[in-house]
Amino acid sequence: MNSSVENKFKVVIVGAGPAGIGIAIGLAKGGIQPIALIDRADRIGGLPAKYVVKKKGIPTFMVWTRARVLFGQQYVEFLQQELDRTDTRVHLNAQVISVNKASKEITLVSPDLGRQVWKADSIVFACGARERTITERGWISGKRPARVYHTMQLLDLLDGNACLPMKHPVILGSDLIAYSAAAKLRIAGAEDATMLDKAPSPKSNPAERLYFRWWCQPTWTSNKQPVSIQGSDGTKTVETKDGRALECDGVVVSGELLPNSELAAAAGLEVSMPNRLPILKGKSSFSEPGWFATGNVIGGFHGAQWCYFHGRKVAKSVVDYLTR
Amino acid sequence: MELKNTTKSGQAGWVRYCCKEGDCNEGVRFKNTDPLNEEPYDIAIIGAGVVGCALAYELSQYQSRVILIEKAFDVGEGTSKANSAIIHTGFDAAAGSLESELVSSASREWPDMAQKLKVPMVQTGAIVLAFSEDQQKQLAAIQQKSVDNGVTDNEILDATTVRKLEPNVNPNVRGGLRVPRESIIDPFAVSIAFAEVALSNGTDILFGAEVNSITETDQSVKTVHVNKDLKIRCNIIINVAGLWSRAVADQYKGEAFHINPRRGQFLLYDKTCRKLIEHILLPIPTKKTKGKLIAPTIFGNILTGPTAEDLPYGSNDANDTTQEGLEEIEASTHQMCPSLADQPVIAAYAGLRCNCQEGSYFIRFNDMHPGIVTVTGIRSTGLTSSFMLARYIIDGMKEQSGLNLIRNTKAKNSRDESSWPGWWKPPYENEDKLASCPDYGKMICYCENISSGELRDALCSPLSPQTTDALKRRTRAHMGRCQGFNCGVPIIETVRDHSEIPMASVTKRGPGSNWISPQVQKEAR
Known part of the structure; x- marks a missing residue:
């Protein structure tokens, strides 16, 4: 519970929804470690995880690769299996309090960890979106x-x-x-x-x-x-x-998604107002080297599987950045 | 008038909520077995807005048995919750008026009072901005008025200085008048803090209690009838029911006055733009209106407004925002600070000022009957003047009703250090606190970083809030940029679990505002 303890990671991913999981898996496949995947919720999967399987329920998540419409929870279970095959360190109930652009440090708070400062070579925002x-x-x-x-x-x-x-x-x-x-x-x-x-x-x-x-x-x-x-x-x-x-x-x-870009904005990374869109090069990296964004936090309204594959794709850019 | 001074010295008062069984925590629900009719109260205060709560606070410094009666389910649920959250100096008040006197003296004591009450307050200062030659000429007159009101620490600024102090104001600015002691405050915490201290000193508080009639008005012991079957007997009645003060005064046929709610709409901007301004920015007032201001909030947002719309008598629930009103605010405030136009608004709200045709600060001691006090027409400055007004009323009762009050030397006049809200002094910054209770590390409200520990603390606080709005005003959960998208239901669940009531009984602000529609039948799912 000592807040001065500094955990060091190659990459810290903020947000464990489909995009965050996608990037974690992509990084693992690219041989990057250690990786930390954190989320403020008490489970992985982001919004899709809230769409639980129910007997008379309605599946609403189109999974193109399987040509099926699933419940969000089912799709997250597939992602969980993939994620479990990697060495990613997952921390749930972890809220990021502040982000330091110059030192690439994040301060987070969680019931298990207390308050800690983590440092990384690269930080990825996969914070998703909310409704306007x-x-x-x-x-x-x-x-x-x-x-x-x-x-x-x-x-x-x-x-x-x-x-x-x-x-x-x-x-x-x-x-x-x-x-x-x-x-x-x-x-x-x-x-x-x-x-x-x-x-x-x-x-x-x-x-x-x-x-x-x-x-x-x-x-x-x-x-x-x-x-x-x-x-x-x-x-x-x-x-x-x-x-x-x-x-x-x-x-x-209902609807009208807004990117959860506030952590990036608070860190001093470029975010345009009032639409809160992160200003990115090639749809994934901030102008500041080593800072990335993936999934719905880049703006627009994308399905869970799109976000997962976007994460996988952005992982390549992160690997390039770390190994160049 | 001699009081029996049956003070329960050293003993805290009670809080009860009048509602059906199962609609609030059974421990604080009013039951007919609760002691209400044994001994008459010395004083009954009708209305727990900021003035009613301040009265309870000031009266609790004396040996007296006081009851605070409120029809809503929390303190500060009316005019007191929707305003510009500013502690005024009174620089622009009508000089020589009671309002000016009370506001001016209160503003000097507020820094100390805020410390005692543990209410966050910051002195940002205000600048009255002039955008034309004509307006520039008016600054001197405003400065003179300010001096007449006893606010001498102001200064006229030239355009360059204004631009330096506030780089984001419209570059066409011609000059300004800086009033350094204008301050911003947590408006919700003021009523809550006053009431909590009063409670700990022995004041009883009854929520969900609507006054139906008042009888035996000419007797020394009067009876206030609430909720059709409850009787509250008391020697003195103080009517501080705000928008409802006329309806209450009708019960004792008080002197004629007329209330027209004056609506003020506000826009609240996201915290991301807080750095745009430093001071409260005010336009030059016209004969008709004080105009629309831009102010930082103590919480780190920016607010703009208010409109000033006079509504007919009785429009007490017309706290609507309107598209026209919000556009009107944008038009005038974007002119003052053009950068605001690119900033995201997260919420809009409207409040109703208690506007009295017979003039503001309409106060009548022994209003048609000995021992009945009417206080109404407290408009925009009630938050600032609250406790000074309370002292004025107490002094008036001493003089005009011959009320004999003895100081209670054991009375508290402050809240404990632990009463500072978590959003102001985050528990996660306190290593020991976080280590001893991990709940302070589990965030429920992501936007404002409010933990489940803070929600629990608020629910266990002396006034024991029973509604989600009451919890929200104490913690700031639900007040951030997502406006409850994430934490809305977790907050409902927290109230449900703490109050041990069914989900269908949890309300936003008391019976009738249930989060689950009464039209939903219990069905097998």
Whole structure:
């Protein structure tokens, strides 16, 4: 528990989702060690790990190499097997408190390790993404009642607690994540959602919509104007500028991923604002040598397997950097 | 008026929440067996906003039996939770007014008070910015007003100095007036700290208690009826119910006054841009409005706002943000600091100021009845003036109601060192603390680095918070850039486990705001 203890690694990877695991495996195959893979959660797998296997559940993770759609948890289990074949040191429940660009040191805190400073020759951010907040979307205002959820919270309730939070949902957003939220709510016992987005047609593509049609058929509402969430205690309606009031007992604000680039920004690495995109050369390395990013932290919305292969690919750049 | 001074000297008061069984921790749920009707209270304070809590704090320094009655499920749930979080010097108040006097004297004592209460506060100073020749001319008048208000430590700055102090303000700036003692503070902790100290000195606190009527108003012992069947007997009633003060005053037919909520919307920027500004940046006030400011927050964000929208009487829950309001804030603050336009906003909120048509700081002692005090119209400066206003009210009661109060020499006036919030003094920076309790190393809120240990400490704190919002205001969990994307449900689970109630009973801010919709039927899954 001594915070002055300095662990030294060739590479520290921040984030043990598909991209972080991909890069760990890629580095191991490239003969790099020791490698540390850390995550703030209590399990590896990042967001996909939250999509647990359920009897009447809906698999939503397309695994192209197997031409199958799996549950996130199943895909993470494949990754875990691959990872177990490497010597990667995995530390869970570890939160990075600060990053020092000049010395390539990170300070982390965890219940097992206490507070420690780790040093590495190269540091890789595989921190994933989160959903844009309500206000950050720029077209949703109103009150702040209970039961306005992000998709992650919905997952934590539905899959983590077997607990359905709303019967009549309105979903704000219309991408693949929004459709999967609608479907998950439907099979948990909610009615078909009303889906609303500031777009002429749903952002999810027709093939994706066709896939989810088996489970849910949300009522699509195109809306060009801002909306407001209403309800003094619990969520009651979503109101549109033209006077429509969509009645509901909960709202899911879904999709629109934002990269978790804050650690990189805090370290003084280049991140553009306000979209929080890391400024990268060749989609993976910062202008400062030895600093890399992989997976959804580079921006955009990519599937789990894309992130894994991106990690594998970026691993080659990291190996090049370390062995040049 | 002689009080029985039945002080429970050295004994802490109790906290109870009025709700159905299973809606909060059974240990703090109000039950009919709880002692409420034995002896009348000396004083009942109606409303646990920052002024009500400060009153409880100041009264708890005397030998008196006080009860604080609040209809919400936490202190500071109304106007006190949504404001600009600034401790004002009163430099721009109406000189000679009671507001000016109270704010000015309170601002001098605040650094000491914040230390006592363990409330984070930082003196950043403020700069009033002038962007035109006309505005520049007004600076001298504002400076004079500031001096008239007793704030003499200000200085007029030329454009070069302003640009040097604040490189990110609009380069067209013509000059400014610097007021060095303007400060930023944790606005939530103020009400909580006042109430916690009062509680430890013997004040009883009843949450979820809505006043229905007040009877025996002309008797020495009056009765406040709450939640239809509870009776609270007391000698003195102080109505500090803020937006609801009119409704409470109607119960004793108090002197006429009119409340129009004045809405103020705010935008909160991500911590990534905190370094853009150093001072609180204020525009030149116009006749109509003080304008929209840009202020650093004690938490490390930047906030901008507020709007000033007068709403009709009774719009007490109209704390909506609106697209127009937020755009209005952006338009004027981006003009002051153009770099803000490229920065991410993480949240927006709105508060309702208690705006009284008959003037601010509307105070009536013996309001139509001996022993009933009305205090309302406390608008933007209530956070600053709170404890000075409380002392003013106590002095007034002594003079005008002949109230005889004896100091309680055993009373505490501060919180323990351990009360500093974790976000201010992170437990993970304390090696021994972290080693002795690994929970301080398990982060629940990733954005603000708030651990499960801190959540537990807050839940075990004297006011024993029962809602997720109450926990959030004490710890900052859920207040970061992801706005609960990651920690939302873990926080609900933490409250559920600590209060030993079902998931469906956990609320955001008390009964009715359940996180699980009541429309969801229990179903076999």
